[in-house]
Amino acid sequence: MPVIVYGVTRAGHPAPEPAPPGLGHPPEPVHLVRFGPLSAAVSCTADVGVLGDQEAVHHLDILQRLLARGPVLPLRFGTVAPDEDAVREEVLAPLVEVMPERLDAVDGLVELRLDVDEDEQSALQAVLPGSPAAAYPPPDDLDERIRFGQEIAELVVQRRQRQADEILSELQPLARSDRPRRRHGGAEDPVLSWAFLLAADDIETFDAAVARLRRARPELSIEYVGPLPAIDFIEIPTITRASAAGPADSFAGTGRWGWGPEGDERKGDDQP
């Protein structure tokens, strides 16, 4: 029976209890398929059905249930194998070399995301009074109006950068690691889009810090999400048949990971 694959965990990962229902019709419980030091969270299904937005959310839900018991990295949504043996051979076997190490590296760690935005009106009202740009009436000439608008946009950008710096300086000391996520800080971008890596035990402290931020800066809309698998802090492999194609196929041979299927010689992780 086909199985849907959700994520990769360590072999010793406790099975989710109670087992969440998987995707497909009818939904079957999610369970772990083990191979060496790794396991894959899968569910059987007679019919995969349509994989739409709700199913994507459900997939994430399953990952978060797994994350509560240990490190997990997602498989791409919609990964389906004909049976559990195929999962062992084609998903877990090629990952055996590097994944255990990477999962160990994020053991006990989770990702939290912060997306901060400010209403344009509120930003304009904050930057315009007292600014040199506000001392002039808006010019009639189109080019000058554009330039004028640019000046104001620049003020907004400066404000966003200042806000982002202040927020980061409060939150960064609480995280193990952090990094930018989406475009932010520009005239048409949100104030901040950032991912933080922290120990699951430190979440409450971080929650409190974000709650303080919200109180101190009511002008900002703050989307605060997590805990998520630490996907922004781990290099996630792509398993291809690249090396199986042989050295003659130079294009396929440029695959980042250079893995072949089982039986083929594995070059292993070629990153530092």
Add this chain to the structure above:
Amino acid sequence: MTVASRPINRAPQPSSLADVLDVVLDKGIVIDAYVRVALVGIEILTIDARIVIASVDTYLRFAEAVNRLDLQPREQVAGLPGLMHEVTEGTARHKTSGALAGLKDTAEDVVDALRGAPAEERRGRDLPAGREAPAERRGGKKE
């Protein structure tokens, strides 16, 4: 870890599909070009989702850029009734009024186009241009 059950200011999952897909699609481990394990049923969603996300993003940026050209100067006026008052009272009054009157016409055109009725505009014309412009613009924006 029992965080999920606590009352928190944190959402367990992203509210936008783009952010959900960021986790389960873009960042997920890809098993590519294998014999038996495949991506099933997702291709349409993958393509659609990416197109939708890209174009919403792009359109929004364009719309906002246009908006900015047209609205930014007026936002500036509307956001600063106090400053406008000073300027019109000061020595620069003459020049300022001229500039504002020109802008006012633009604003009225927009307001008229939105309302399809010139009633407000007529009432506005009787007032000094410099004072009226911001108030009228604010009124227009509320519609």
